[in-house]
Amino acid sequence: MADTYDLVILGSGPGGYVAAIRASQLGLKVAIVERERLGGICLNWGCIPTKALLRTSEIYHYMQNAESYGLKADNVGFDLAKVVDRSRKVAGQLNAGVKGLMKKNKVTVVEGVGTVTAKGKLSVKQGDKTVELEAKNIIVATGARARDLPFAKADGKTIWTYRHAMVPTEMPTKLLVIGSGAIGVEFASFYNDMGANVTIVEMLPRILPVEDEEVSAFMDKALTKQGIKLLTGTGLEGLAPSGSGVTAKIKHKDGKVVEETFSHAIVAIGIVPNTENIGLEALGVETDRGHIKTDGYGRTNVDGIWAIGDVTGAPWLAHKASHEGIIAVEKIAGGSPHQMDKANIPGCTYSRPQVASVGMTEAKAKEAGYELKVGKFPFIGNGKAIALGEAEGFVKTVFDAKTGELLGAHMVGAEVTELIQGYVVARQLETTEAELMETVFAHPTLSEMMHESVLGAYGRSIHY
Template sequence: MTDTYDLIVLGSGPGGYVAAIRAAQLGMSVAIVERERLGGICLNWGCIPTKALLRTSEIYHYMQHASDYGLKVEKVGFDLDAVVQRSRKVAGQLNAGVKGLMKKNKIAVHEGVGKLTAPGKLTVTQGDQSIELQAKHVLIATGARARDLPFAKADGKRIWTYRHAMTPAEMPTRLLVIGSGAIGVEFASFYNDMGADVTIVEMLPRILPVEDEEVSAFMEKRLTKDGIRIVTNAGVEKIDVSGSGVKAAIKGKDGKVASEDYSHVIVAIGIVPNTEAIGLEALGVETERGQIKVDGFGRTNVDGVYAIGDVTGAPWLAHKASHEGIVCIEKIAGENPHPFETWNIPGCTYSRPQVASVGLTEAKAKEAGHEVKVGKFPFIGNGKAIALGEADGFVKTVFDATTGALLGAHMVGAEVTELIQGYVVARQLETTEAELMETVFAHPTLSEMMHESVLGAYGRAIHF
């Protein structure tokens, strides 16, 4: 017997489950297929539980520096199992929340491995049981997984991906983090604050390479000050695993290879889209480097087959997937959404300190032919930052000198991942420097630095 729906969503991450809910709101009958846990990687093994871990390490850092705030704390320590269990509890709570949303919106949940078998048809297999689903529209939202080193696959014991790093059986003593994107820097920050000796190796000339160069330089200096060793223009050539640790051969920018001993390795060198074995080839769905090719509405080259999220390429962000899903569903429903574009998607790194950005870096703006005006305001000039004991960091804004268009914003410091949305909204509304200058910012707040940065781009900063 075949279950029939208007829409089948393959994958229940932040792209898939959001798309399913929007489809249900628009009157469609919807099924969602998930092989592991509702909420996908982000909710269960990514965005959310890592933030729980980072909150723990942040508090632990403050406990160790309680005297800076006039407080006395004795015998500071932690229980690693309890730290991990808190993170898993947070993920579990949100997983239950997604289950509730599926029930509320009358979305049928099918647990198992889904595979397209024909246009509009999909089988779901769990164990030795299979069922067939049918729908006019099928949306692929299968996400991605961590990329392995070709010469040293993750074993969960000494060589970790982000999933292993979130549920460690033991605390690393000397940790090697390969890759300095958001995931690598976040785990380096967490384990450093928890007391591990951490080294980051990055093959490119700077860490957080997608960020503005000034932000990268600040973060390298700050993380180094906090005890993290950073090696750029370098690569790991070989890893030998033993019962007590790993030996890594690291080739530096001078071409010399040195062997170093570590207790554990975290591999954070990117992701691989989950597009294998889901039936794309049989239907003739076009892919490029494993990523599904789509237009601005999530449509593939095959009628009735759509794709969103990490399987469609960069940026690999949960909020990008969610928005793609809504655009795709509204187009299917006959509404008139704007096609999805990536020009105004914020990026956040939840390390200590935090990093957040949107739009063009100063270098990219110049490469694109813009004459720019740049404003930069330091945390040390902000009263709230000083009161919080968080005076390190800055806010940087990049404007087109001719039109006043806000081309990009780049922040590093406490709570900037919350502040960045102000600039995202401003760009979406096509705000220029004039409107931002005339906006009243509450005092005392960290957001005042956003105002001062805008003013600074035009020589009008007040407090610096």
Template structure:
């Protein structure tokens, strides 16, 4: 006899497990199905363990530049196995935390491969045993996986995806990073700070192409200053693991093809949604390029089937998935306070050195949308706290509607901007204008003062630059 629930969540990443918790909080009987580890890719193989690695490279960078702070450190070195072990332990700790949350909220955890077999019905197979689950509503939160180059599959030895790059058994000496989105730039930053010679190849005309053009330009200069090689308007035509390394044929911006040798390559060219073999086709669920079509509440075109997170389309971010999970759970439960998802207020963060963070429209997109804009910009070199930290490289840029004072977008590059961005996210959520931001008191000395100065700059009132 099948087990009966109000909601079944297929996938336990940051979208799935949060959806399950919120549904349980609202009094629904919930089951969550997971084929690997609770927490999904983000917690186990993405967001969290990569930040542990990046913290290590940050500390190592400071150690190797200790003299700038009046300190002396003799012969700094690292143990790669211990670095990886720390990262895995961080992921393991959080995986255990998710297990505890499932227990606390009385959510049934069902291990195995889940497939929608009929309306309100899901089959889970593990070790040849099938478990049948029934529920009025099913939330699909199966996430995504790394996209391979069609002519060079990752082998985990010399050609890596992000998953392989997180658990290296050897340190690259000369690393090729294919793709310059957040994942590619973060790994480039980590391995460069740990001593690898890094080359980034990007097909578009600038790195971090979703960011404001000024941020992309600044990052190109900073990464080049860190001795990385940046190749834009370029593509990898051939990639082959050969003996002790990798041979790559790269077509550069001038149209010439050059073959270079690397010790390793990381492929970071995007993701593929996990929509195959879970019963979507038979159920009649609409997809576009593999991503499930939904409304702002997570509903698909099929009654009783919902979708959230990476599988439901861009932006492919953990916090977007979590919020979609809350929205879907509240819609299913009939919660009066439910609100539709507003993707325009989702912040984006890149945890490289320096960090990058943004929310809302870039200057170019604001102008393309027909806005007359006022733009403010304030450099880190004008901030006392940044100078004291030895982190005087970077800037904060704000974009306003010149007619209404609406904050259209904010773009940051520099130390700790992934923490600072939330101030502007809250401001946009509250529909704050330049008037409220101008009259807000910011603590001194803090990096956040630059946020205030950037707003003031947009209206010709900057005080410290």
């Protein structure tokens, strides 16, 4: 006989487990099905462990440049196994935390491979055993996986996906990173700071192509200055293991194809949604290039079937998945949540320097027909940035000249992934330039640059 719940969630990533907690808070009897580890890719193999690695490379960079702070650090080195072990322990600690949250919120965790067999019914395979579940509502939160090159599947030896790149058994000497989105740039930054010779190949004309063009241009110069070789407008026509490394056929802008050998390659060309073999086709759930189509509340075209997170499409971000989960659950419970507004979802890249943004780029705002006021303030004009020894970067704000609406904000530099939330809150509250100008920012802080950028858009910047 099937176990019956108000809600069953398939997948326990940042969308699934957050949805489960909120459902429990609203009084629903909820179960969550997970085939691997609670917390999903983000917690175990993505957001969190990569930040642990990046923190290590950041500290290593500072140790190597201790003299600029009046310090001495001789014979600086690292133990790769311990670097990886720290990252895995961070992920393990948070995995245990999610287990505790499930128990605290009385969420039933069902381990195994789940399949939706009919509306309101799931079958969970646990080795030789099968568990049947029933629920009025099912949320699909199965996430996504790394996309392989069609001509070169990752082997974990010399051709890596992000999962392999997080647990290296050897340090690359000459690394090829294929793709310059957030994942590609973060790994390029980590391995470059740890001493590898890094090349990034990007098909599009600029790196970090979803960011504002000025941010991309700044990052191009910053990463090049750090020694990373950037090949934009460049294709990859072949990639194959060769001896103890990998040989790439790189098609340059002039059409010339050049073969080059690397010790390792990281494939960071996007993701594939995990929608296969979970029963969606038989139910007639609509998809678009594999991603489940939903409305602003997470509803699919099939009554009682909902979907959240990476499986529903861009932006592929943990915080987007979590918020979608809360919206869906509140709607299921009979509430009246606001629909998801993707324009207010911040994007962050945790490289060195960091990149963060929310809303429209200047180019997108112009395309949309807005008359603009644009402000920009450099890190070099900020006392805290200079004191930190982090005087490279800028903050850029884009306003509707007619209404004062903050259309977008774009940052590059130290700790901007923490600063961006100020602008996210401003957009959520529909703040105009007037309120932002009247806000008092603490001194000395990096956040003062946010104020100065707003002032600059209206010709009132004080320190630049």
